[in-house]
Amino acid sequence: MGQLLSFLYRFRAFFTFLLLEAFCIWLIVRNNDYQRSSFSKTTAGLVGSINESTENISEYFSLKRVNQELAEENARLKSLLLSNPALPLVSLSPPPIVSDSTDSLIYELIPAEVVRNSIRNTNNTFMINKGSNDGLEAGMGVINSFGVVGKIRDVSKNYAQGISLLNTRNPISAKHKISERMGTVLWEGVNPQRARLLYLTPDVGVEVGDTIVTSSFNSIFPKEIMVGTVRSSEPDKNNTYLNVEIDLSVEFGSLSFVYVIKNHVKPEQDSLINTNPQLF
Amino acid sequence: MSKHAIFLGVSFVLLLSLQVLVFRNFVFVHVGFTFIYLLFLLSIPVDSGFTTGMLLGLVSAIIVDLFYQTLGIHASAAVFIMFVRPIWMKLVVPRSGYESNELATVGNYGISWFLSYAAPLIFSYCCIVFFVEAGSSQFFWHTITKALASTVVTLVFVVFTQYLFYPKTS
Structure with a gap:
């Protein structure tokens, strides 16, 4: 026993090192799975508020660009509104309101x-x-307003952490808009302006400049949200799939205002999938 | 250690705030990250022992991790270099030898000693951080480039900070 203790004491530095490293590895492994809780709820508030106050300073420098983006988006939405025909107030025909729109x-x-x-x-x-x-x-x-940014991974009271599309572990279901063929958009890990569209077969005619949008096969994004445009496309060596490289439509380097999508029917969709897991 | 406790405390607070508030936002030529807070860990006196060093490394790196949203990665790298540091220091003894209770800085032991002492430690730190973060060797060359560039950038900032703000007497 004494020998064991003296052995432990002689190499105490090494054992402390092992202990501390084990603690760090435990932290890494616990946070590695991106679906699971990653930032502790207790520190999120403090870290978030410090982040926000520094962001308050730096956001002045991008105000002009942000204003312009918001104005452009307003103009686009206004034109959408104006393209709807105005309701005929004095008319014999009933107004074309089909049903209560809150249901939909x-x-x-x-x-x-x-x-x-x-x-x-x-x-x-x-x-x-x-x-x-x-x-x-x-x-x-x-x-x-430009397209897909990512998804929320974890929330605290006043802040939320998200994994952006620029994450090698965050595939997004997408489709080639012209041919309606499905694929998966996955970031490659190096260039923040490019990503790859996987699993398209060579029979799809993919041209440079074609639009890639989200598919309707997920309950996270509405369908047809912009992801990017095709930059290059060529068949792989075995001619089984196409190597499609896309330019992402979102400029991730200057991300400022975003919209979080709340899907009101997601619980219903999920419960249906959970009751019939073998079908999906 | 005790002689420089106030200086180390102040540099701990200042360097960590610089790290998370300023240097976190800059990446030079897309690959060069700056880990200025390593200056605090590297400047701890020679004879302060393994455990103190590793605990200081763990605490400061976990604070950095919270802001980088990579809980555990910087911490494991910092604990590693703080474990290796005393062993490495025995191998790269400056010409005049170490003085007890003196900060391991350029001002005390000279620039050539500091570079040979700090460069491998910073490089191994960057390697651990970027390889663990990448999670695979798939981006081997990209990750190695990032580690090398970050080592150079960090080293430049660490040395210049010492010339500008650290006491010069030995």
């Missing part, structure tokens, strides 16, 4: 501001200034 409300957009964003890691994340107090939950999709 599926997606609700919650605006939020990005307080922290990374693009140079292999698995990038971002943080926004809305949390469970604003109705956010893990698993919701995040977009901005």
Whole structure:
């Protein structure tokens, strides 16, 4: 026993090292799975508020660009509104209102501001200034006016952490808009402006410049949200799949305002999938 | 250690705030990250022991991790270099030898000693951080480039900070 103790004492530095490393590895492994809780709820508030106050300073420098983006989006939405024919107030025909529109409300957009964003890691994340107090939950999709940004991974009271599309472990179901063929968009890990569209077969005629949008095969994003445009496309060596490289439509380096998508029918869709798991 | 406790405490607070508030936002030419807070860990006196060093490394790196959203990665790298540091220091003894209770800085032991002492430690730190973060060797060359560039950038900032703000007397 004494020998054992003296052995432990002689190599105490090494054992402390092992102990501390084991603790670190436990932290890494616990946070490795991106679906699971990753930032502790206790520190999220403090870290988030420090992030937000530094973001408050730096956001002045991008105000002009952000204003312009918002104005352009307003103009686009205005033109959409104007393209709807006005209701004939004095007319013999009844107004063309089919039913109560609140029944058909599926997606609700919650605006939020990005307080922290990374693009140079292999698995990038971002943080926004809305949390469970604003109705956010893990698993919701995040977009901005240009296209898909990512999804929410974890929420605290006032902040939420998301995994951006620039994450090698975050595949997104997408389709080639012209041919309606499905594929998976996955980031390659190096260039924040490019990603790859996987699993398209060579019989699909993919041209440079074609639009890639989200598919309707997920309950996170509404269908036909912009993802990017085709940059290059060529068949792989065995001629089984196409190697499609796409230019992402979102400029991740200057992410500022985003919308979180709340899908009101997602619980219903999920429960249906859970009751018949073998079908999906 | 005790002689420099106030100086180390102040540099701990200042360097960590610099790290998470300023340097986190800059990546030079897309690959060069700056880990200025390593200056605090590297400057701890020679004879302060394994356990103190590793605990200080763990605490400061976990604070960095919280802001980088990579809980555990920086911590494991910092604990590793703080374990290797005393062993490495025995191998790269400056010409005049170490003085007890003196900070391991350029001002005390000279620039050539500091570079040979700090460069391998910073490089192994960057390697651990970027390889664990990538999670695979799939992006081997990209990751190695990132580690090398970050080592150079960090080293430049660490040395210049010492010339500008650290006491010069030995």
